[in-house]
Amino acid sequence: MHPTLTFQHVSYLWDEAKAAELAGDEVALFLYRSNLLGADLRLTNYAGGNTSVKIQETDPVSGQPAEVMWVKGSGGDIGTLTKAGCANLYVEKLHQLKNRYRGLAHEDEMVGLFEYCLFDPKCATPSIDTPLHGLLPFKHIDHLHPDALIAIAASKDGEKIMHDIWGDTMGWLPWQKPGFDLGLQLEKIVQDNPNLRGVILGGHGLFTWGETSYDSYINTLEVIEMAATYLEANYGKKSPVFGGVKLADGPDATERRRLAAATMPVLRGLASSQRRMLGHYTDDARVLEFVNSNDLGRLAAKGTSCPDHFLRTKIRPLVLDPAQMQGDTAGVKTYLEGLFAAYREDYKAYYDRCKHDNSPAVRDANPVIILWPGVGLFSFSKDKQTARVAAEFYTNAINVMRGAEAVSEYQGLAEQEAFNIEYWLLEEAKLQRMPKPKSLSGQIAYVTGGTGGIGLAICELLLQNGACVVATDRDRLDETQTNLRKKFGKDVALTAPIDVLDADAIAESFRQTVLQFGGVDIVVNCAGLSISKPLSETTQADWDILNDVLVKGQFLVSQQAVAIQRQQGLGGDIVNIASKNGLVAGPNNVAYGTAKAAQLHMSRLLAAELGADKIRVNTVNPDAVLRGSKIWESGWAEGRAKAYGISVAELPQHYAKRTLLGEEVLAEDIAKAVLVFVDGSLAKSTGNVLNVDGGVAMAFVR
Known part of the structure; x- marks a missing residue:
């Protein structure tokens, strides 16, 4: 075993057997190394950093050998990197770009020239960091954003601390925006110092390298381990962590969860003033240590350092005053409204102070990160993954501040430099290349009966169209969650x-x-059951369970959902899955039909009441959805077959033949009816009924 494989602060994941399978394939080993590095969030953030390898390829034009660099492409993630996510470029042509470089004022034009260096024109788009890899002479290179290294890179005495830890084996480059000039500086510092094992970029991150993929991996881990060990030895020596505890008797975990859930819809509504946002909450121990500390206000105001951090979190968070959060509901909401308004004004002032003549227009001025002492961290963004990742990045920023303060003094990135990254024209171009949002992006759907046939079909269609979905039910929960996450994302x-x-x-x-x-x-009341009996055989228990589940259940769910929707102030949708039987009188159906009719009329009543809140309430009436439906597992099929004097096997055709269209109704058909009510297609429709029954004339509403 390698003598340096004793690590406490990073994960050694290299599998010799796996590496042996890849021996001889340098690109495969480079991807393997990249995935291992990306699997440890202590080494780099999601989609942060990049890795590369230089190999000999055969030039398809000349047939001669050519040195080609494979490097993570723009917007990728090394933890999941594949060949498709890599750019590959001629190394010689990258060096020839030095003759075209016109200086810092013309950095961005170099990115366009990278396309003329591509070995494979169909490869991924090269990132701005391409020259930082291409101009260095090393075969394997890792550029990461480890918290321990950024803590040193963001320290007032960072360069001195670097020499204390590594002597003269590490180099230092002061903060500079990534680009071709930074690549030239990296090339020069390595040429001037052939003994270096890596370079720290001030306020940014780490470059390390090796002759083989394994050598680079080990070098990277060793450098990060040494930095983390140094920080660990200094925590609490200079002063208490984050200046000591300010809020020592905060709420316990249960109370934190209650407070977060009670307030998060209000925060979401305020954060969604320009577009509907999704949220994430964490009371991670590292977050609580920071938000409960004496230094919270001072350090939060300094902003984040690493570009990857503030691109996803904005430069500063919004900090709540715990005393102001203890009042009555109306008072808390008034306080938050004022706080958000002040944050937006501050952000717009930051934009006005720093903007250039060609800067993109000001973006959403709402906070991404919200810190509540005693409770935790909230993050809001355009989708759930981005909100979660923003929280992870700010947790990384907390780690950085903690380390920097332990050994020196934390320094956030200068405001103008932060703006130049946030509103970089190349970053704007990347944003413009993002796929357009789906019709339900930013929407949160709650579906009762969500693991059954109709409910599950509704969940899947809402997910396909961009919604986040909570499927509620009494059974099949683990199986359903696993399958939905596998299909649509965790x-x-x-x-x-x-x-x-x-x-x-x-x-x-x-x-x-x-x-x-x-x-x-979006709330879809789909939970239900059915009992088909003639009047003489219908028991009081039959009557009670049908009216309780279908009517009372719809009432209770809607009541609690509306309370949340009103907190948000964003409007919303309630769609109730009733039945054709709520309109049509059929045999042996008194309890079920009565309950379905009550569901229908409750929907009209709620539509009349909730219109002022911009909450739409509509009804979908299915009929005879046989395939996959839980109802047909409960004896309902036998009851209906008996009522019609046919066998259960004959039911599908019986129902199809009696419709005007002669079609069998499927769960997917009901899901499409729900979708049309909630995706904006019928944004001005409320109190309506949509029959999905193949056409039953007796069920015509008008």
Whole structure:
């Protein structure tokens, strides 16, 4: 085993057997190394940093050998990097670009010239960091943003500390925006100091390298381990961490969760003044140590340092006053409204102070990160993954501040430099290349009966169209959550247990929804059951369970959902899945049909009441959805077959033949009806009924 493989602050993940399988394939080993480095968030952030390898390829034009660099492309993530995510460029042509470089004022034009250096014109787009790899002479290079290294890079005495740790084996370059000139500086410092094992970029990150992929991996881990060990030895020596504890008797975990859930919809509504945002909440121990400290105000105001941090978090967070958060609901909301207004004005003033003649227009001025002493951190962004990652990045920034303050004094990036990164024309171009949002992007849907046939089909279609979805039900929860996350991504789907007759269980499922996503926009009442009996055989228990689940359940869920929607102030949708039987009188159906009729009329009543809140309430009436439906597992099929004097096997055709269109109704058809009510297509429709029954004339509403 390698003698330096004793690590306490990083994860050594190299598998000799796996590496042996890849032996001889330098690109495969480079990707393997990249994925291992990206798997440890102590080494780099999601989508942060980049890695490279230089290999000999055959020039497809000349047939002669050519040195080609494979490097992570723009916007990729080394933890999941594949060949498709890499750019590959002729190294000689990258060096020839030195003859075209016209200085710092013309940095951005160099990015366009990278395209003329491509070995494979169909490869990923090269990133701005391409010359930082291409102009260095090393075969394997890692550029990462480890918290321990950035803590030193963002320290007032960072360069001195670097020499204390590594002597003369590490180089230092003061902060400079990434670009071709920084690549030239890296090349020069390495030429002038052949003994270097790496370079620290002030306020930014780390460059390390090696002759083989393994050598580079080990060098990177060793450098980060040494930095982390140095910081660990100094915590608390100079002064208490973050100046000591200011809020020592804050709420416990249960109370933090309650406070967060009660307030998050208000925060989300305020953060969504320009576009609907999704939220993330964490009370991670590192976050609590920071927000409960004496130095919170001083350090938060300094802003973040590493460009990767503030690009995703804005330069500064919004800090709440815990004393102001203890008042009544109306008073807290008034306080937050004023705080958000002040933050927006401050952000716009920052933009006006720093903007250039060609700067992009000011972006959303709302905070991304909100810190509440005693409770934790909230983040809001355009989708759940981005909100979660923003929280992770600010946690990284906290780690950086903690380390820098332990050994020196933390320094955030200068305001103008931060602006130059945030409103960089190249960054704006990257944003413009992002795919357009889907029709339900930024929306949070809550579906009862979400693991059954119709409910599950609704969940899947809402997810396909960009919504985050909480599927609530009594069973199949783990299986459903696993499948939905596998299909649509780990950030967008959640399941929660629910009994629609238990107000406390409903409240807990909404708390889970709010803590996971920030609030709720779309509520689909799909939970149900069915009992088909003639009047003489219908028991009081039959009557009670049908009216409780279908009517009372719809009432209880809607009541709690509306309270959250009103907190947000963003409007919303309630769609109730009733039945054709609520309009049509059929045999052996007195309890079920009555409950469905009550659902229909409750929907009209709620639509009339909630219009002023911009909350739309509509109804979808299915009929005879046989495939996959839980209802047909409960004896309903046998009851209906008996009522019509046919066998269960004959039911699908029986229902299809009696419709005007002669079509069988599927769960997917019901889901499409829900979608049209909530995706903006019928934004001015409320109190309406949409029959999805293949055409049953007796069910015509008018």
